[in-house]
Amino acid sequence: MPSVLFELKDNVGVITLNRPEKMNAFTRNMSVEMQDILRRRITDKQIRAVYLTGNGRGFCAGQDLSDLQGMDAPPFDKLLAEFYDPVVTGIRNLALPVVCGVNGVAAGAGANLALCADIVVAAANASFIQAFTKIGLIPDSGGTYLLPRLVGLQKATALMMLGEKLSAVEAERWGLIYKVFPDEGFTDAAFSLARQLAQMPTRALAYTKQALQASLDNNLPQQLQLEARLQRAAGETNDYREGLSAFLEKRSPNFTGE
Ligand code: LHQ
Numbered sequence: 001m002p003s004v005l006f007e008l009k010d011n012v013g014v015i016t017l018n019r020p021e022k023m024n025a026f027t028r029n030m031s032v033e034m035q036d037i038l039r040r041r042i043t044d045k046q047i048r049a050v051y052l053t054g055n056g057r058g059f060c061a062g063q064d065l066s067d068l069q070g071m072d073a074p075p076f077d078k079l080l081a082e083f084y085d086p087v088v089t090g091i092r093n094l095a096l097p098v099v100c101g102v103n104g105v106a107a108g109a110g111a112n113l114a115l116c117a118d119i120v121v122a123a124a125n126a127s128f129i130q131a132f133t134k135i136g137l138i139p140d141s142g143g144t145y146l147l148p149r150l151v152g153l154q155k156a157t158a159l160m161m162l163g164e165k166l167s168a169v170e171a172e173r174w175g176l177i178y179k180v181f182p183d184e185g186f187t188d189a190a191f192s193l194a195r196q197l198a199q200m201p202t203r204a205l206a207y208t209k210q211a212l213q214a215s216l217d218n219n220l221p222q223q224l225q226l227e228a229r230l231q232r233a234a235g236e237t238n239d240y241r242e243g244l245s246a247f248l249e250k251r252s253p254n255f256t257g258e
Pocket of ligand 1: 135
């Protein structure tokens, strides 16, 4: 059984972490499967949004700590470079909207993997734990970059130093995630966001993602320049022409992603 499942549903590429008995703790093998999905399978033209979630009661418990035992575990900088960073950058650089449905606990690198998505929603019973310092490590997988930008330096520092569990409800209040949905019907509610995005102008969403990510580091003049370049590109898409015509003809648009 693969440790990451992939299926195409309603123009959405659905990625499901699949080691439910271990709370989907992340192994090197899992990373290889994930990288393969991001590099080769998501390229299917039919896919216009991605939905990332976990199987079972957890989302992802971070690095599988038993996978680190033994002589073959590489030094951690190499482990991160080979098995974590390509997944982080793969999700961030994907020219498609990525929705993460955090179905249960997200701990360590699992918490930061969730934050890589463009829109993060969580089930009411889910939680986020920056578990790293509890075992003498530091937060990785881009967490020290994204978390302070999401919740501010003070809250990020406390979360990352104390390693305390943050409930989904608090995570929403703090701006770490977009929304909490009730446990019952969570998958349908979370997936429907991805389905909705998959019917929208795909290239405009990709340019929006690009501009928002660049805004984390750019100054205003740089950002204005980028917006101009991307708006020009968006204005040359078929979907823009369709959106404009549909508005003027008072009908619903039919976007194709072109
Ligand atoms: C696990 C794990 C796990 C193995 C649950 N590993 N089995 C990057 C690269 C370089 C170096 C290392 O680190 C990193 C990044 C990182 O992610 S470091 C942080 C690693 N993660 C953690 O420290 C979290 C460890 N897990 C937990 O704190 C708890 O298991 C959580 C809070 C996730 C869930 O707690 P519970 O709901 O009480 O479930 P549980 O603890 O009973 O877990 C269920 C099973 O899953 C259990 O196995 P068992 O065979 O006893 O039923 C756990 O051992 C296993 N599991 N996390 N990371």
